[in-house]
Amino acid sequence: MMKFVYMNFAFFLLAVFVISACGHQKKAEIAIQAKKENEKKYLSYEEPADPDSTDLSEWHAVTGLKAGFGNVDTRYTRSQPPAVDPENLSWTTYAWKGERVHTQLLLWSDAAIDNLRVEWQSLKNADGGEISSEYLKARFVRYLLTDEFAEGCGYRKPEDFKVALVADAIDEVGEMDLKAKTTRPIWVSVDVPRDVPAGSYQGKLMVYTGDQMAIEGAISVTVANAVLPSPSEWDYHLDLWQNPYAVARFHDVALWSEEHLAYMKPLLSMLADAGQKVITTSLIDKPWNGQTEDPFGAMINWTKLEDGNWEYDYTIFDKWVAFSEQCGITRQINCYSMIPWGNKFFYFDQAKNSRDSIIAEPGSEAYAAHWKPFLLDFAKHLREKNWFDKTTIAMDERPMEAMQGAINLVKSTVPEMKVSLAGAYHEEIQEAIYDLCIASGEVMPKAVMENRISQGKPTTYYTCCVEPYPNNFTFSPPAESTWQAWHAAHKGYTGYLRWAYNSWVKDPLLDSRFRSWPAGDTYMVYPEARTSIRFERMREGIQDYVKIALLRKKLENSKETTAGQHLETLNEHLRKYEISALENNAAGNMINEGKSILRKISETVY
Known part of the structure; x- marks a missing residue:
């Protein structure tokens, strides 16, 4: 009987918590609406003058x-x-x-x-x-x-x-x-x-x-x-890195407040509706050395206790992951990074009562002493939250020796922990990496790719400021954003990564230029969950990728005599999607030809 009372009381507390949370969220949304009324620049704003408008x-x-x-x-x-x-x-x-x-x-x-x-x-x-x-x-x-x-x-x-x-x-x-x-x-x-x-x-x-x-x-x-599945079912590993810090700065709201999350909600929902699979999290402060207008902070607070042991506060990490899942991004959690630029790690030193830091190279004793206690505690926490199986320790574009040191420590400390990497292809470490994303100019052996995919490992590619094409800059031909998914279908990749979904510049609505890279490199969408031509065309390409996979399966399983011809026509067209082809052929021309082929096959097999 007492157990029954406790259970009912627990359900009562849970109901109170849910009602309270919903109430806070509603209040935040009302407050934002009022703020919008006062800040008309978010709803309607004056565009820049055209620098080249002299000839009318x-x-x-x-x-x-x-x-x-x-x-x-x-x-x-x-x-x-x-x-x-x-x-x-x-x-x-x-x-x-x-x-x-x-x-x-x-x-x-x-x-x-x-x-x-x-x-x-x-x-x-x-x-x-x-x-x-x-x-x-x-x-x-x-x-x-x-x-x-x-x-x-x-x-x-x-x-x-x-x-x-x-x-x-x-x-x-x-x-x-x-x-x-x-x-x-x-x-x-x-x-x-x-x-x-x-x-x-x-x-x-x-x-x-x-x-x-x-x-x-x-x-x-x-x-x-024919029916296209819902975005959550799209078999395309889309990984656009989210930056919640940029949203807090642009809207001038407290980081992780209800107002902040209310501004994030439509952005993440829009991303989930494009088939996004990955939640971007930061284990440490400035994993990329503050390269963006709004540096990523630590979502986990590290405290070195007076007795030399460590304490980790996961409050923000948990809040961000749970919130992102509520917005529809549920497949994977990538945690950056055990190898930040400069290998500098910040923490709060209880004995000194101040913030401190160390510099430790992967493979060193100091590095292991810093990370091993965390990995053990983090794994325990993830298991308690039922997140362990979908979480990866993520790294990007680091030297191979450093990555080997980090991977060895992870695997020797928590063997079941997954690792993800975006960078150059290295045969020496690929087997240990669950989620492997290579630069568009890199080559992965066909046998390696097929083996990885047979094991269900995400195997994708990315573009950044290196590639003039295909890319997603604000000056890029829009069709290139669609072309990228067709390239993935041709190469056999399971998806695509881009490092910046919304790392906004100072005034992203007026000027997409940034101090370090071509314009638009740092973000795909705009404040107030404004989508873009680039983002909509990217989503279009993902739809095409899913259609290609479904049609291939239909044709391969068909007993119709024309199925083989249709399959060869499709495969022959896909072979055109080499990056070098864009030197002499517009992405839009290739895409439009491809869509005609998909339509013809669709009308035949459905």
Whole structure:
């Protein structure tokens, strides 16, 4: 009976905790909404002037508001009329159930027009089927400053590089003014429900100026019988590193407060909706020596007690991981890093009553003395939280000898602990690494890759400031973000890593340039969970990767005589996705050809 009372009391406390937590979260969201009302720059802001807008001669042929559908491979210039047909006011597309498809609608005018907004109808087919208007979006594309690849990595002064205005951020603002002699792209997207019947669906999109409808366009979506799984089920190991510290700085809120997490929630949810598999955590302070505008702090507080033993406070780590899981990122936890730049480790010394640090090289006695107690305690804590099996000790781009020293210590201390690495390929250590991500220019032996994949080990590649292409800079051709997943399908990789999802620069809405790398290298999305052309095209590529895998499986298991021909056609096309091919062939051309092949096969096998 007493046990029953204790259990009921425990359930009561849990209910109180949940209600309290939900209440705090709701209050935080209300506070943020009030803050948004007071800080209009987060909702509507003035874009930079175009550094190259002196020639406006092409506007002499434009009279009044014009509109036309363009494509998603082009970054349209704000200060020039777009090269699209103003009579082309229909968009026709094809999609699997569960797929997101998109295009750009262009608006331009020689005279200023106030209060532009876009509305749309549900899409309907002849049999009464419907794609509700809630699955359609039309959002204004924003402009900001970018630069050029030049030498890639390395410190750069803004005045030494070409600067330009570029379209990238996709805003959620409900309406916008159109200045005279400017172009405004609108990102139009449809998320096809998984339960909608196959068929052809039609609807309308309307552009209003105030209360007056000025433009009417048509949308037609042919929905296939094939179904794309939900993002959480996508078999693509997406690993974009999250930076919660940048969010706290930009929004001027206390780190790890309810307000901070409320700002993080839509960012992480958007990332989970792209199929993200990994939670980025930092074991120590400044694992990358503060290379970003907002350095990563330690999510675990290390304290050296007066008796020489260690104490570890996991409060922030636990809060961040649990919160990220609630947002939908649940597959893996990567913990950085046992090999920081400079091998400097900070902690609080209880005897000195002050912060202290040591420098210890991997493989040394001092290094082992510092890390071994932590690894034992950390493993125990992870097991108590049921996180051990999905946690890795993560490293990136460190010398092989240092990585060997760290890996040996991990495996000798907690043999079952997983290790992840993003860096050059080293045959000597690959077997010990669970999650291995190599640079795009590296080569992994085919037998090694096949063996790793057969063991269920994530085996991916990454790009950074080294590669001029394919890449995700704000000046990169948008199709390159899609091309990366096709390259993964060709090479056999299980996914892709990029080091920065939201390591924002000082003013990420206005200027994507950074002191060390080409513009846009440090972030893919924008404050207030604004997505981007780059991010949407990346997600599109991941959808294609999943479709390729499903179609291959269908064809390999099919007894139809044409299955082999379709499979060879697909494989022959995928063989084109060598990085060197981008020297002479635009990514968009390759992707569009590939999508035609996928459609033809889909219509045959489904």
